[in-house]
Amino acid sequence: MKLPIALPRDVRQDRPSFHIAPPQGWVNGHAVSRDLVTWEHLPHAVVPTPGALDSDGAFSGCATLDEDGIPVILYTGVRLRSNDSCGPLPPTECDLGMPFIESQCAVRPVNPEDPKLTYWTKIEFPWLSLPPPSMNLAGWRDPYVISRPGKDGEDHWSLVIGSGVKEEGGVVLVYTSKELMSPDGWQLQGELCHGRGMSSSTGIMWECPILCKLEPLPTTPSKPDACTNPSYYWLGAYDASTKKFDLENAAGPFRLDLGDVLYAPNTLNDEKNGRTLLFGWNQEKRTKVDAYDYAGCLSLPRALWAEPSSGRSDDGASPSGWVLHQQPLPEISQLRDPRRSWRLQESLPAGATELIIDGGAKLPLPGVSSPFLDMELTFERAPVRDGDVAACSASGLLLHSWRGGAEGAAALLYHWDSGVLEVVYEALDPSTLTFSLAAHGARRVGGRLLRPPAPGSPLSLRVFLDYSCLEVFTAAGEVLTARVYRGSAPAAPACTRCSPAFGSSITADEEASAAEPLSLEPLSLEPLTLDILSPEPRAQFADSGAGGIVQAVGA
Numbered sequence: 001m002k003l004p005i006a007l008p009r010d011v012r013q014d015r016p017s018f019h020i021a022p023p024q025g026w027v028n029g030h031a032v033s034r035d036l037v038t039w040e041h042l043p044h045a046v047v048p049t050p051g052a053l054d055s056d057g058a059f060s061g062c063a064t065l066d067e068d069g070i071p072v073i074l075y076t077g078v079r080l081r082s083n084d085s086c087g088p089l090p091p092t093e094c095d096l097g098m099p100f101i102e103s104q105c106a107v108r109p110v111n112p113e114d115p116k117l118t119y120w121t122k123i124e125f126p127w128l129s130l131p132p133p134s135m136n137l138a139g140w141r142d143p144y145v146i147s148r149p150g151k152d153g154e155d156h157w158s159l160v161i162g163s164g165v166k167e168e169g170g171v172v173l174v175y176t177s178k179e180l181m182s183p184d185g186w187q188l189q190g191e192l193c194h195g196r197g198m199s200s201s202t203g204i205m206w207e208c209p210i211l212c213k214l215e216p217l218p219t220t221p222s223k224p225d226a227c228t229n230p231s232y233y234w235l236g237a238y239d240a241s242t243k244k245f246d247l248e249n250a251a252g253p254f255r256l257d258l259g260d261v262l263y264a265p266n267t268l269n270d271e272k273n274g275r276t277l278l279f280g281w282n283q284e285k286r287t288k289v290d291a292y293d294y295a296g297c298l299s300l301p302r303a304l305w306a307e308p309s310s311g312r313s314d315d316g317a318s319p320s321g322w323v324l325h326q327q328p329l330p331e332i333s334q335l336r337d338p339r340r341s342w343r344l345q346e347s348l349p350a351g352a353t354e355l356i357i358d359g360g361a362k363l364p365l366p367g368v369s370s371p372f373l374d375m376e377l378t379f380e381r382a383p384v385r386d387g388d389v390a391a392c393s394a395s396g397l398l399l400h401s402w403r404g405g406a407e408g409a410a411a412l413l414y415h416w417d418s419g420v421l422e423v424v425y426e427a428l429d430p431s432t433l434t435f436s437l438a439a440h441g442a443r444r445v446g447g448r449l450l451r452p453p454a455p456g457s458p459l460s461l462r463v464f465l466d467y468s469c470l471e472v473f474t475a476a477g478e479v480l481t482a483r484v485y486r487g488s489a490p491a492a493p494a495c496t497r498c499s500p501a502f503g504s505s506i507t508a509d510e511e512a513s514a515a516e517p518l519s520l521e522p523l524s525l526e527p528l529t530l531d532i533l534s535p536e537p538r539a540q541f542a543d544s545g546a547g548g549i550v551q552a553v554g555a
Contacts, residue, residue, distance in 0.1 A: 019300065090131075104127055146159060154240065160172050169204060277302065279302075371466075421446050425445070468483050
């Protein structure tokens with residue numbers, strides 16, 4: 001996406017260009033856009049306040065509009081147990097015994113009329129200060145609003161918080177309140193769903209839970225660090241009256257992404273275009289120690305749809321016969337430069353419609369050499385020839401290293417017999433010092449597609465390469481995201497400097513008042529009471545493992 005992109009002489013290391021990446025530091029950011037393609041960096045929306053409940057970190061959350069239509073960001077504030085300046089420890093029955101203590105906090109814009117929502121200030125109290133007592137929880141973070149007054153005939157707010165029961169499995173807790181920002185209004189209603197007995201596969205702690213309704217896939221184009229914890233999803237029924245997601249009868253868990261870097265996804269309800277969008281945090285996988293001034297980026301926004309099942313028993317369909325379909329936004333095609341493109345059809349002899357590549361052979365792409373690429377690839381398995389034992393076993397794309405040799409090179413491969421889509425790294429043949437898929441010790445990232453092409457059918461891929469960030473979408477709606485550190489290009493192509501996406505209406509007085517967040521009032525540390533209350537297709541997402549970072553993104 002066209003951020004204020006650095007010119008060639010300023011492009012550094014493997015930093016992505018059209019993905020949202022921080023100017024420096026971790027992917028703690030704040031960016032704004034009118035079209036989801038052109039983005040402008042803004043000052044941080046949430047910054048830890050010394051001596052406050054978020055003095056040692058601001059973990060993931062969500063954004064919503066309050067009862068008056070004012071934007072609010074909900075997030076989890078973190079303070080270290082050893083930080084004496086942040087107040088007393090929780091009462092014993094609410095103390096999870098972790099190195100850090102979690103509280104649910106919020107910020108609001110200094111000027112709600114500013115179209116950029118440039119500056120934010122903290123609400124002076126936590127809207128939820130303590131986890132439920134005596135539940136032996138493994139964590140309590142990442143709030144996500146699932147319903148508001150007037151939706152589904154309800155007269156209250158509903159949200160979920162990621163959690164887990166120690167030695168048992170992940171849990172998603174449900175809270176309700178008549179008012180959004182009421183320190184005494186939020187009450188625990190029970191569990192949306194749980195993973196007791198599944199801890200070996202889905203983890204003890206379920207972070208960053210998301211519950212969203214999926215619309216059917218349109219039949220025409222719609223105008224619509226080191227990650228060690230994969231993101232899973234289930235497809236099933238949600239009962240709004242009981243606040244229960246039927247995990248037992250849902251389809252899943254499935255990997256949201258077949259790669260090894262996407263983490264802490266969050267969604268955006270694009271009401272104008274009738275679609276649900278998903279952003280993820282693409283983490284780093286660097287193996288070399290070096291001096292880097294940034295880490296991480298956001299994934300390209302994905303549109304999520306429900307698509308009718310193919311009828312196969314293993315295609316990831318929900319009990320009602322739907323599968324999750326993820327696709328890149330049509331708007332991203334605006335980044336293409338017709339002056340720097342190549343099409344196979346334009347290079348074939350007259351009358352030819354395809355090109356057959358013999359086993360082991362390579363087809364260089366003429367005139368295509370850039371750290372930023374958007375590729376549409378179609379692979380078709382060559383038929384068995386007379387006398388041949390088998391047809392080709394795999395097809396793919398080789399990404400050469402800018403360093404020369406095999407270091408930093410990678411191959412994107414699809415295996416026709418197994419249905420596995422993967423990226424192969426570190427495949428160095430010691431005898432020739434060249435990239436070889438047969439090299440001992442090669443690292444592989446990927447997995448079997450839930451919906452591979454039918455026998456005899458081609459595989460179509462949309463591949464985005466942005467320096468080190470690689471995102472691969474299949475035509476059937478599955479995604480693989482990975483990092484490929486090929487080094488720095490010898491001569492980067494000219495990049496476009498962009499005008500700001502908006503004109504700001506912030507005044508000098510508002511800037512000054514936003515510089516110092518409101519102080520936190522002394523907190524009441526009385527324990528909460530536990531109150532557990534005695535379909536339509538929804539998707540339930542959860543991360544298993546360590547925490548995410550709050551990210552405010554305007555659309």
